[in-house]
Amino acid sequence: NAGVTQTPKFQVLKTGQSMTLQCAQDMNHEYMSWYRQDPGMGLRLIHYSVGAGITDQGEVPNGYNVSRSTTEDFPLRLLSAAPSQTSVYFCASSTPTVKDTEAFFGQGTRLTVV
């Protein structure tokens, strides 16, 4: 069972570079989301999607873009990386129609922007 797969696991970027964090799930979940986690801040929602073709902003969307062309994939794009985007990024998926549904997380991407 692959579950939620994130790539890469580690990345170092220079300020101003762009990159895409990949997230794929094989559970046919409609709902996918991206969080960032900084020390003492818990998980903060960046963007989320309730299904293919539908995305929306979370709590901290600035500097990030997303798209959802398929149910399985939900990539997160950093257009011009900044040191403030140094963080651990987690992708999660769940089934939105069930009230107490569990969110499954990928293993995370540790991003450093220098």
Next chain:
Amino acid sequence: RKEVEQDPGPFNVPEGATVAFNCTYSNSASQSFFWYRQDCRKEPKLLMSVYSSGNEDGRFTAQLNRASQYISLLIRDSKLSDSATYLCAVRKAAGNKLTFGGGTRVLVKP
């Protein structure tokens, strides 16, 4: 005020002791409540959902107090392996986004 708040700890707990901590939420429309466990440098994993009447899973007991808008987690007979950060999460409705607290760190010591 943050939507979901937790005492960051750490809670230093002797092995075999009981520890309890709370999580407060500000939105009274919240419907679903969860406790996640996160080990160092790992992804969060669901520990248990929290039901209105309270629920238990082995040594773990979760309670919901809607009037005071908080959930709690109690760990009995603490094991060294219980050392982790415990994140509470709140959802307003099915399909709506999950909001996390900052986490409570628990350190169980021999």
